[in-house]
Amino acid sequence: MLKETDVKNMSSSGSVKEDPLKIHRxxxxxxxxxxxxxxxxxxxxxxxxxxxxxxYFDASYALFKAAECSYMQKDYETAKxxxxxxxxxxxxxxxxxxxxxxxxxxxxxxxxxRKEKKxxxxxxxxxxxxxxxxAF
Numbered sequence: 001m002l003k004e005t006d007v008k009n010m011s012s013s014g015s016v017k018e019d020p021l022k023i024h025r026x027x028x029x030x031x032x033x034x035x036x037x038x039x040x041x042x043x044x045x046x047x048x049x050x051x052x053x054x055x056y057f058d059a060s061y062a063l064f065k066a067a068e069c070s071y072m073q074k075d076y077e078t079a080k081x082x083x084x085x086x087x088x089x090x091x092x093x094x095x096x097x098x099x100x101x102x103x104x105x106x107x108x109x110x111x112x113x114r115k116e117k118k119x120x121x122x123x124x125x126x127x128x129x130x131x132x133x134x135a136f
Contacts, residue, residue, distance in 0.1 A: 020049035024062055036069035043069065057098070060089040064102050071105065080109035096133045100126065 027042030043066035050059035067082030087102035103126050110119040 018045070018049055020046045020053070020055070020058070020062075023049065024058070027062070027065060031065065031069060036072050040066045040069045056089060056093045057095055060086045060093075060095065060098065060102075063089065064098075064105075067102070067105065071109065074112075076109040076112045080106045080113075083109065096129060100129055100133065103129065 023042050024046035027039045027046060030036075030039035030042060043062045047059045047062035047066065050056070050062060063082055063086040067079045067086060070076075070079035070082060083102045083106035087099040087106065090096070090099035090102065103122060107119055107122045107126065110116075110122060
């Protein structure tokens with residue numbers, strides 16, 4: 001995981017112009033205030049910045065938080081897309097247990113949209129991933 005000092009050093013070296021940790025924290029504060037639309041913008045920006053510096057766990061987590069904001073606004077389609085993207089990013093780097101949380105939220109989105117066929121398909125993927133994760 002990227003430390004705050006690492007981010008500050010990258011910011012001062014010019015390789016990253018914005019501080020993803022600071023933006024992520026701003027998103028969290030907005031989320032805590034119930035300002036989900038504003039928080040989404042911060043989380044999406046933080047996710048992109050984390051990816052630029054190779055911090056894929058936090059990139060996936062910030063994207064997850066953006067999806068959670070969409071879910072709270074009952075924008076299930078956008079939330080589902082972001083949860084699935086967060087899960088894919090986590091799975092690319094073998095963060096299987098984190099990906100499970102994102103997939104389960106995506107499942108909740110399918111259920112809220114009454115997309116039973118998609119929900120059934122995703123349940124199968126979740127079950128397979130849980131079996132794989134429990135093997136470790």
